[in-house]
Amino acid sequence: MTTTQTLIDRALAAREKAYAPYSKYKVGAALLTADGEIYEGCNVENAAYGLCMCAERTAVFKAVSDGVREFAAIAVATENGGSPCGSCRQVLREFAPDLTVIITDAAGNFRETTLSQLLPDSFGPEQLSNSE
Numbered sequence: 001m002t003t004t005q006t007l008i009d010r011a012l013a014a015r016e017k018a019y020a021p022y023s024k025y026k027v028g029a030a031l032l033t034a035d036g037e038i039y040e041g042c043n044v045e046n047a048a049y050g051l052c053m054c055a056e057r058t059a060v061f062k063a064v065s066d067g068v069r070e071f072a073a074i075a076v077a078t079e080n081g082g083s084p085c086g087s088c089r090q091v092l093r094e095f096a097p098d099l100t101v102i103i104t105d106a107a108g109n110f111r112e113t114t115l116s117q118l119l120p121d122s123f124g125p126e127q128l129s130n131s132e
């Protein structure tokens, strides 16, 4: 199986775990690290709506909190092939400006793009004089 198909399958599996009782819009993500590991994430909503967390950021925060900061690709699965939100694009850009982004619907119909296409002329750590 190709890496792309593996990521799509893992994003679809992660989507099954979404906690989205308010929007009913379930999202799954599968984030491929430079070492070939995959971190899954799903959206986690809250009765205080402003606290809802997206699937992509769940996956990034899981990886970074495990000490992993280098990423090659992410697959994002929704019912209708929705594209990652602006907040998630910015969080992904922090660690992986050249990330491959695979966007799939629930049936597995997908398209492939890049983070730099989704977030052109972006702001990042290089702009800050005190970045690591």
Ligand code: THU
Binding pocket: 020, 023, 025, 026, 027, 042, 043, 044, 045, 052, 053, 054, 055, 056, 083, 084, 085, 088
């Ligand atoms: N959502 C994500 O998980 N990722 C995105 O990129 C867009 C939106 C979630 C947040 C919320 O739980 C639901 O989808 C509807 O906005």
